[in-house]
Amino acid sequence: MRYPRSGQREEILKRIFLATTILFATLILASCNATPELTMGVRANGTYSNEFFGFTVTYPAGFHIESRPEAAQRLGVDIAYLSDIDLLSTLRTLPLLSAYQTNPSAVGVGELNPRMLITAERVDSGITEADYLLLLIEQLNYLVDMNFEHGGVSHTYIAGRQFYTLAVQGTLLHYGSYIFSTTDIYHTTRIRGYMVTFAFFNFDRELMDQVLNSIEF
Numbered sequence: 001m002r003y004p005r006s007g008q009r010e011e012i013l014k015r016i017f018l019a020t021t022i023l024f025a026t027l028i029l030a031s032c033n034a035t036p037e038l039t040m041g042v043r044a045n046g047t048y049s050n051e052f053f054g055f056t057v058t059y060p061a062g063f064h065i066e067s068r069p070e071a072a073q074r075l076g077v078d079i080a081y082l083s084d085i086d087l088l089s090t091l092r093t094l095p096l097l098s099a100y101q102t103n104p105s106a107v108g109v110g111e112l113n114p115r116m117l118i119t120a121e122r123v124d125s126g127i128t129e130a131d132y133l134l135l136l137i138e139q140l141n142y143l144v145d146m147n148f149e150h151g152g153v154s155h156t157y158i159a160g161r162q163f164y165t166l167a168v169q170g171t172l173l174h175y176g177s178y179i180f181s182t183t184d185i186y187h188t189t190r191i192r193g194y195m196v197t198f199a200f201f202n203f204d205r206e207l208m209d210q211v212l213n214s215i216e217f
Helices: 006-032 068-075 084-090 129-143 205-214
Strands: 042-044 047-050 055-058 093-100 115-122 147-150 154-158 161-174 177-191 194-201
Touching (some): 047 093, 055 205, 129 147, 129 161, 129 177, 154 177, 194 205
Antiparallel strands (some): 042 047, 047 055, 154 161, 161 177
């Protein structure tokens, strides 16, 4: 058997080292670029984060965070004891975070309770953010016995990302008499095939701005 000369051995070892380095670099890069798993996210120390959608947000201190059983009762869906995996496969619109200024159980009928809601809904690629928001209001007008009006969709940048915004005024009339009105603001952006919406219902504008300014991508 003929063995490579010293210079040839060094050249072969260099090539092996280079090939191995490239291989490991490729594996590391592939691992870094892997898509995180879709989850309902994590709440900790006043902050909600979701690795799949790639953002964190700080919600107001002292707000009541809706539990899974509470969400089940509100939605009328038996999701109280579902795992995140089952929940993700059950609901079309994912309630990632729902925070009320006051625990709803302590609020009287007809009293307004400021609330922020973060949702994610998978949609067809042909639907734009503006389309989505306008369809949302159409559904509200159909499902809720209130009159919802708006001035059209605008857009802004939050944490360097483009969002589409819709401010909605809802009015409840009873036999022609004014009962109450609501002011709802929706901020929507598309992330990985989902429409992610930060919605604020009867929310103090300054407090809403604090929440929006806390968002990080």
